[in-house]
Amino acid sequence: MNVSETLISILFTGTAYAMVLYIISVGLSITMGLLGIANLAHGAFAMAGGYLLITLLNRLTLPFGLALVLSAVIVAGFSVVLERLLYARVYKAGEFDQVLLSVGLIFVASAIAQYVYGPIPKTVAVPLSLTGNIDLGLRTFPVYRIFLVATGVAIFVMLLIVIERTNIGMRIRATVDNRAMAEAIGINTKTLFSVVFAVGSALAAIGGGLGGDMIAITPGYPLENLAYFLIVVSIGGLGTVSGPFLAALLLGIGDSACKILVPQFGAFFIYLSLFGFLLLRPGGLLNRVQEQ
Amino acid sequence: MDSRKGQAASFIVDSHSFKVWELTPWLALAATWFMLPTYLPFASQIIVMILFALSYDIVVGYAGIVILGHTAFFGVGAYTAGLLAVGGWREPITGLICAGFAAAAVGLVAGAVILRTRGLTLLMLGLALTLLFGELANRFAGVTGGHDGLQGVEISPIFGRFEFDMFGRTAFLYSAAILFLAWICVRTLVNSPFGRSLVGIRLNPVRMQAIGVPVWQRKLIAFTISAALAGVAGGLSAQVTQFVSLSVFGLDMAGAVLIVLVVGGRGRLYGAFVGATAYMVVQDVLAKDDPVFWLFWVGLILIAVVLFAPGGLLGLIEKVAGLRRPKAAELIEGQGQSPSGIEYRSQQ
Numbered sequence: 237m238n239v240s241e242t243l244i245s246i247l248f249t250g251t252a253y254a255m256v257l258y259i260i261s262v263g264l265s266i267t268m269g270l271l272g273i274a275n276l277a278h279g280a281f282a283m284a285g286g287y288l289l290i291t292l293l294n295r296l297t298l299p300f301g302l303a304l305v306l307s308a309v310i311v312a313g314f315s316v317v318l319e320r321l322l323y324a325r326v327y328k329a330g331e332f333d334q335v336l337l338s339v340g341l342i343f344v345a346s347a348i349a350q351y352v353y354g355p356i357p358k359t360v361a362v363p364l365s366l367t368g369n370i371d372l373g374l375r376t377f378p379v380y381r382i383f384l385v386a387t388g389v390a391i392f393v394m395l396l397i398v399i400e401r402t403n404i405g406m407r408i409r410a411t412v413d414n415r416a417m418a419e420a421i422g423i424n425t426k427t428l429f430s431v432v433f434a435v436g437s438a439l440a441a442i443g444g445g446l447g448g449d450m451i452a453i454t455p456g457y458p459l460e461n462l463a464y465f466l467i468v469v470s471i472g473g474l475g476t477v478s479g480p481f482l483a484a485l486l487l488g489i490g491d492s493a494c495k496i497l498v499p500q501f502g503a504f505f506i507y508l509s510l511f512g513f514l515l516l517r518p519g520g521l522l523n524r525v526q527e528q
Numbered sequence: 529m530d531s532r533k534g535q536a537a538s539f540i541v542d543s544h545s546f547k548v549w550e551l552t553p554w555l556a557l558a559a560t561w562f563m564l565p566t567y568l569p570f571a572s573q574i575i576v577m578i579l580f581a582l583s584y585d586i587v588v589g590y591a592g593i594v595i596l597g598h599t600a601f602f603g604v605g606a607y608t609a610g611l612l613a614v615g616g617w618r619e620p621i622t623g624l625i626c627a628g629f630a631a632a633a634v635g636l637v638a639g640a641v642i643l644r645t646r647g648l649t650l651l652m653l654g655l656a657l658t659l660l661f662g663e664l665a666n667r668f669a670g671v672t673g674g675h676d677g678l679q680g681v682e683i684s685p686i687f688g689r690f691e692f693d694m695f696g697r698t699a700f701l702y703s704a705a706i707l708f709l710a711w712i713c714v715r716t717l718v719n720s721p722f723g724r725s726l727v728g729i730r731l732n733p734v735r736m737q738a739i740g741v742p743v744w745q746r747k748l749i750a751f752t753i754s755a756a757l758a759g760v761a762g763g764l765s766a767q768v769t770q771f772v773s774l775s776v777f778g779l780d781m782a783g784a785v786l787i788v789l790v791v792g793g794r795g796r797l798y799g800a801f802v803g804a805t806a807y808m809v810v811q812d813v814l815a816k817d818d819p820v821f822w823l824f825w826v827g828l829i830l831i832a833v834v835l836f837a838p839g840g841l842l843g844l845i846e847k848v849a850g851l852r853r854p855k856a857a858e859l860i861e862g863q864g865q866s867p868s869g870i871e872y873r874s875q876q
Binding site: 322337341470 | 588592594596641644645647648649651652653655656657659660663664666667779783786790794820821823824826827828829830831833834835838
């Protein structure tokens with residue numbers, strides 16, 4: 237493999253991986269920025285999305301698109317119940333309580349997943365129309381990865397429009413910037429929290445389902461991938477949709493570069509550069525949440 | 529104001545004096561020695577867990593530094609003690625001291641970096657720290673044994689006389705002695721003015737800074753001490769089990785110490801004792817048959833503790849027994865509930 241081919245391969249695989257990381261983590265960035273809650277169990281929603289998609293595809297043999305949307309809707313609905321019943325109780329509690337609650341949720345989710353689906357990693361059956369390779373001049377690329385990149389970019393643009401251009405986006409930005417003032421001018425933050433939490437979880441579920449071919453769906457999923465989701469959010473900054481996009485690209489491409497160029501070191505250089513980066517910019521690339 | 533000062537002073541002096549019920553853990557250890565001789569190796573593992581949870585309590589329970597990667601220091605201690613023994617330095621006590629110093633050095637450097645951040649970033653960096661060490665230990669498998677673990681950790685007799693026997697008697701007494709020393713140190717530390725200032729920092733760092741406490745510096749000192757103790761716990765684990773595996777840097781271990789502390793009761797000193805014993809015993813009974821079932825219950829217990837019993841088992845016992853804390857404690861701890869410190873004016 238010559239240099240330019242290696243480079244293309246790193247960039248392409250990295251970008252596809254980045255999009256999966258982005259779709260899963262962007263919800264976390266928004267909910268953390270908005271609700272100020274350390275929800276480490278976000279990955280559990282992604283795992284749930286992955287397993288649900290597998291079940292819907294294999295058992296009910298639904299078409300891929302419908303199954304994906306349905307799994308996202310189910311996860312979103314369930315997440316609102318959790319938000320109202322559990323998370324809402326620790327909004328005002330310390331950060332440690334939030335960490336504990338979400339670690340507890342991770343354990344419960346992992347145990348349920350292992351009970352229902354067993355310990356062996358499951359793969360999502362990609363629809364026939366998205367399998368195979370396509371020749372783009374330079375070389376051939378797997379169609380599914382191109383589909384991932386396109387979906388990631390589409391979701392990014394959509395979120396950008398919603399946050400920057402719509403009424404609800406305005407409410408979200410206002411609440412992130414100053415919750416007390418937002419409440420004072422009549423924004424119902426309680427409903428807003430639930431809506432945003434549901435959307436964030438739905439995105440996680442979509443990311444988990446779509447990314448099933450790059451991040452294997454196993455009961456250990458929420459814990460094993462926790463570090464990477466958190467890296468995207470902490471490097472990207474809280475409360476934005478563009479920050480995590482850049483961060484996911486950095487992490488995805490960096491990760492695939494490490495895996496291809498220095499596989500024996502694993503993620504060592506990723507963690508090391510993370511330290512360097514956060515030392516220089518503790519708030520991340522684009523941080524919307526003001527230090528108080 | 530003077531009477532308040534007096535109350536606070538007498539509270540601190542009072543908290544140093546020993547109460548009768550503080551004998552409980554030591555009586556329990558003596559009872560284990562005489563009544564459950566076959567369980568001594570298991571008891572030594574519980575002691576290691578107590579030590580580790582104690583170190584975690586200093587950081588999380590007292591200073592309020594929310595970090596998930598404390599296993600980094602436990603692991604550094606374990607590999608230091610283990611590698612020393614494998615390399616030929618088999619004297620246990622100096623080995624343990626080296627483990628403590630190595631972990632403290634890592635804690636000092638890492639703390640100087642990561643304690644500048646807070647919230648999510650702090651959480652993230654702590655996690656990255658332990659994963660970083662895990663990758664390193666895995667990478668240098670020639671030295672550490674990699675996934676097979678570090679084997680052949682042989683320890684020479686303590687003081688050149690007491691040999692480690694196959695029934696774990698010496699190991700148990702050795703662990704118990706280390707725990708006793710650590711307990712004296714930690715107890716003195718958390719009840720000292722320095723320890724009280726850590727509690728103050730947890731409750732309201734802004735106000736502590738405002739009254740002239742060097743918050744960052746105190747946090748770093750507490751972090752380094754805690755790292756040293758975690759290193760001792762790790763070193764002890766390596767010496768007692770004669771084995772170090774990569775899992776010392778794993779997230780499972782990080783989760784375990786979190787659960788131990790929270791179930792026992794954080795910021796309470798004895799939470800580590802109660803939590804570690806409860807966790808290890810229940811795990812020994814339940815997890816053997818069905819690890820999935822065990823994981824499920826651990827998760828539920830964590831959620832329940834957060835929602836209904838933030839003080840853990842000890843908090844529940846305090847409630848049931850009606851043992852209210854002394855008034856001076858409320859005086860000191862009850863004030864800083866507001867995170868912003870805005871309600872200053874109303875108290876004057």
